[in-house]
Amino acid sequence: MKPTVRTLLDRDDLALTLRTDEAVLPEGALDAPVPWVHSSDLADPAPFLEPGQVLLTTGTQFGADTEHDDPAGFDAYVARLREAGIAALGFGTEVIRSTPELLVDACARHGLPLIEVPYRVPFIRIARTIADLNAADANARQAWALQAQRAISLAALRPDGLGATLTELSHRLGTWVGLVDAAGALDREAPVGGLGQPALGEVVGEARSMLRRGQRASRTLEAGDSVGRPQRMTLQTLGAGGALRGVLVIGESPELDAAGREVVNAVIALAGLALEQNRDLDRARGHLRSGLLRSMLAGDVELAAGVSAEMWGPLPHDPVRVAVADLPTEHVDRMAEFLELRVDEKDGRLFFGRDGETVVVVAEDADTRVADELAAEFDVPVGVSDAASVTELARLHEQATRALERARETGAGVTWFDDISRQGVLAFLARTDARAVARATLEPLIDYDRENGTGLLETTRTWLEHGGQFDATAQELGVHRHTVRSRIALAEKLLGRDLSGFHARADLWAALLATE
Template sequence: MKPTVRTLLARDDLALTLLTDEASLPGTALDAPVPWVHNSDLDDPAPFIEPGQVLLTTGTQFGADAGSDDPAGFDAYVARLAGAGISALGFGTEVVRAGTPALLVEACAKHGVPLFEVPYRTPFIRVARTIAELNAADANARQAWALQAQRAISLAALRPDGLGATLGELSNRLGTWVGLVDAAGALDREAPVGGLGQPALGEVVGEARSMLRRGQRASRTLEAGASVGRPQRMTLQTLGAGGALRGVLAIGDSPELDQAGREVVTAVIALAGLALEQNRDLDRARGHLRSGLLRSMLAGDVELAAEVSAEMWGPMPADPVRVAVADLPPDHADRLAEFLELRVDDRGGRLFFGRDGESVVVVCEDADRDVADELAGEFDVPVGVSDAASVTELARLHEQALRAVERARETSPGVVWFDDISRQGVLAFLARTDARAVARATLEPLIEYDREQGTTLLETTRTWLEHGGQFDATAQELGVHRHTVRSRIALAEKLLGRDLSGFHARADLWAALLATE
């Protein structure tokens, strides 16, 4: 711990006496670190003093005759010292004067400068040497702390989740919150979990995203949470090279963030940057392997994939399995892969995934179907899920998942289950973009006629087809006479140029109606 004025006052060997009433001093006046002790009897030593230093004087500048003391002179002297930012003033007695001038005591109390008396038997050099020794001891202690912390952090980096363990150790050593925002701008890891609440966390992540968008190596200091009256000083540092940033390390304020603490943080930044680069390369290699195994499985060679998977991650999912296909989020592909890798670890390998173009294919046990909802919710992407069947039918299940994700893309991001759309029948699959255009052209005569004449030919035709061409049932549904229905259908046939008495014409018209929904 760095020495302070209070440290000096507590030393019996120095026998210093505080003359200023502590209650009249600023709250931390006696506890500010003292970097050095300087002595001078100049009338204005301020130009030669650095902030935080202690000044010692014998009072030669005031003269030996107390009867000629000038209150304004003492006040101006102390004011200059206060402006220079000294930590305290020490007055050496029995050299020029028998005691400390009362006017000096008053001036120090007025300007909030601690004043202590140095007895004749205590040389100034002893006071200076004491501060030097204490600062040296503190520097050695801090250096030892830094070496110990760096060793602990290096050992943490060797653990299975080396990056997470490293951040956890840094948080523990600094006694503050530490977070990592990944290259996509999402909070990847934090220690302790939940240690930084809102809105401070949102402000930190927002600033990190701004730094990532600029793409340049940089550091920032942020007062997070000030809007709710709880400001927290945060330091943000980019990771990786300029133009290829891998993330941002965020660290809360800590009394440990002195020179030694910054050295530890620098070591963590280097380790984290290296870990992110290595993880990226390793994840890319794993991704290529997974994609190759996926193609092998879809080609029918499940046995080879199962053997490799068992060596790498654990046994393949047990029957019955489902296949889920999800679109890759453009800015979060790496995070999605890590998200799935963690779930593979949680399940001992009984979940497999691989990249297929711009999509990711997940093979999971039927009991793990909730992973589809997790994907859709976490990454805001469309997901299609197949029926449950044996892994030997993977190609068929993959085809089902592809059809389901096509339907999911037509709506908002979310999960579509193949068994839900299969119950709608084959005609439901006609609602694709190309079929919709043809259907619109087919129905255009009815749509145009209704728009110009204010009629309901399209609605009548739909209701008539829904009731299997029954005029009475249609009339009852629409609340009109059956002859009205007949005349409307006849007009529709004329406008469409089709005879709707046959099954083929009716089925084609019904498909057009479905495709335009």
């Protein structure tokens, strides 16, 4: 244990006396670690002091003539020391003079411990005591670190090496330790349930933010526990930048000094190694999943069902839907781990596999939340098929792919094939290649409206929506039917086509859809 002011006061060989009433001192003032002792009789030694030190003085700067003591001078002297952050002031009594009462009063006002050092105790003895105690503490902490690292290394050899390692670390640090996996879920903790809400939610949320950024980082977080008291939590990413495997979270602990950080670094290395080994296994499983997916798309569901039952559990029950999502290149492994976690939660009744630059998910119709979770967690577009039997997987995959193409036009989010199929076949003309042709078709009407400030294009659209009925169009636009007739006639002239026939109207309607 590091020496403190109280440690010095408790030493019989030093015979020090506390002249400041402990009741007027700040809480813990006597228990702060003391790194060193400095002696000086300067009137202003503050520029040469560091926070936490104990300053020793014989009082030469105050003079031996007590009749001319200046209360303001003592007060200013103590104020400078307090501002410099020293832990205590030691006064060597009877070297020049006895301890000045004005100094005792000033230290009481500023909450600075004043220690009286008897004449027979040299300052060097106090300095040597602090140095010896600090050296002993450093040796003890180093021995503690070596013992802790040895115990943690042995824990890593157990069947659940990663879990045992975190449990041992929690025991050694005397605090809660958790591991948030690459999917952003709490994977392990020690002790179980040792961190309550809302602190746990805040920690997991911050860990997810660090994982989304994909960069190696460490962070401290002040998180409130169940009764609202903040706790300092330390978060450290695991894995290489761009391929993070999780986040290690450690609660506040007095053991987290230099020796404690050595132990934590050892755990980070062991956890990173364990997770990297799991990565290789995950990739092998991913290749197997991709092969089974190709088999299912080719119509051989029986083979995939047998292998899946042995590896993860039964395939989803009919009816099923297929979701196809773009793979974020920077989060491929994290998305795979995210989906593996969902498979575990559902005892295998969810299947996924990689197909080129997309991931294909097969889920039961009653449980398709995974599509929304993928879109929200990874900010990617997702297409979802109709519901049907798993034996029709190829058709469902085609539907989901078409829905994904539509989802890509609007950015991240989920698009259901049900929705776009209700729009009809013409809705699929709204692709990039059809849009240019449609724009050229409608350009005469667009240019006319722009040059003349008219609504010819709007009138034409409304007229087509009403099946070419002039009265209904006029009523909706709030104009006379003859006005509608004249506008349509002008549109026919500008477009160079007769709109009385079905084919011309259908072509024009398709052009309008494609430019939406």
